[in-house]
Amino acid sequence: xxxxxxxxxxxxxxxxxxxxxxxxxxxxxxxxxxxxxxxxxxxxxxxxxxxxxxxxxxxxxxxxxxxxxxxxxxxxxxxxxxxxxxxxxxxxxxxxxxxxxxxxxxxxxxxxxxxxxxxxxxxxxxxxxxxxxxxxxxxxxxxxxxxxxxxxxxxxxxxxxxxxxxxxxxxxxxxxxxxxxxxxxxxxxxxxxxxxxxxxxxxxxxxxxxxxxxxxxxxxxxxxxxxxxxxxxxxxxxxxxxxxxxxxxxxxxxxxxxxxxxxxxxx
Numbered sequence: 001x002x003x004x005x006x007x008x009x010x011x012x013x014x015x016x017x018x019x020x021x022x023x024x025x026x027x028x029x030x031x032x033x034x035x036x037x038x039x040x041x042x043x044x045x046x047x048x049x050x051x052x053x054x055x056x057x058x059x060x061x062x063x064x065x066x067x068x069x070x071x072x073x074x075x076x077x078x079x080x081x082x083x084x085x086x087x088x089x090x091x092x093x094x095x096x097x098x099x100x101x102x103x104x105x106x107x108x109x110x111x112x113x114x115x116x117x118x119x120x121x122x123x124x125x126x127x128x129x130x131x132x133x134x135x136x137x138x139x140x141x142x143x144x145x146x147x148x149x150x151x152x153x154x155x156x157x158x159x160x161x162x163x164x165x166x167x168x169x170x171x172x173x174x175x176x177x178x179x180x181x182x183x184x185x186x187x188x189x190x191x192x193x194x195x196x197x198x199x200x201x202x203x204x205x206x207x208x209x210x211x212x213x214x215x216x217x218x219x220x221x222x223x224x225x226x227x228x229x230x231x232x233x234x235x236x237x238x239x240x241x242x243x244x245x246x247x248x249x250x251x252x253x254x255x256x257x258x259x260x261x262x263x264x265x266x267x
Contacts, residue, residue, distance in 0.1 A: 009147035016082060016170045017180060019055040020182055022048025024138050025111075026087040028079070029055045030095025032117075032246075033189055036062025036180040039092075039173070043248050046256045051263065058095065060185020070188035072101035072196055080106040090114040093220065093245065094189060097122070100198050102203045112266040113205070114259055115243045116212040120222040121196035129133060130223035134194060141190045145158070158219065158245075161266045204233055209235040210262040212255065213242030236262070 036056030044053040049061030091099030094120025103110040124131040213225035229237040240247040
């Protein structure tokens with residue numbers, strides 16, 4: 001197991017749980033909604049042979065305290081103060097949205113982006129079919145107060161729909177769910193997923209971007225990745241034919257190999 005390093009944020013009022021392992025160029029891993037940095041344990045173990053890997057618990061998740069307002073701008077600024085040097089950033093789902101804010105607001109700090117099963121806009125719109133309906137996300141928020149554990153379990157299952165390895169991958173996610181403690185600030189993070197729309201801005205991200213998508217993903221369909229590949233100046237799209245929303249779990253070896261190849265090209 002990697003050693004846990006606990007860093008105080010630069011504003012002096014908030015501490016994020018960060019687990020760091022390895023040496024080399026810095027890679028920051030940002031998890032999805034409802035989980036924590038521990039979900040990347042196996043990926044980090046592979047990368048740490050050549051990189052210094054930082055697994056962050058986002059605010060309100062795992063061992064990190066919550067924010068009353070989980071805005072993309074505020075979380076990105078908090079991360080930028082936490083890592084005040086150039087870093088590679090990998091973001092999965094919600095973490096990928098935060099990573100986009102980070103690259104937009106602190107371009108000189110983000111050396112490359114690996115965006116995994118994420119989107120600039122998580123809500124379906126008339127001109128944006130590559131997402132869920134707002135009602136589906138709002139239903140998750142409404143059920144948190146009534147059935148917290150069951151809501152998270154159902155959300156995990158939704159992430160695996162369509163994947164041939166759904167049962168094993170879901171088992172791994174369930175085992176990780178409360179490994180860093182019970183999350184305390186999930187509703188504000190869901191609000192960000194409802195509100196955010198970075199489609200008009202992402203084209204100004206000029207760092208190298210790797211786009212990693214499962215072809216069977218029902219939360220962030222592959223179409224979102226294809227759109228990003230067309231909009232971003234320096235991007236490559238990498239897909240996993242039998243994967244759903246968590247290709248780094250269901251297709252670990254292939255995912256790590258392609259991620260390492262991407263990072264090595266831009267280290």
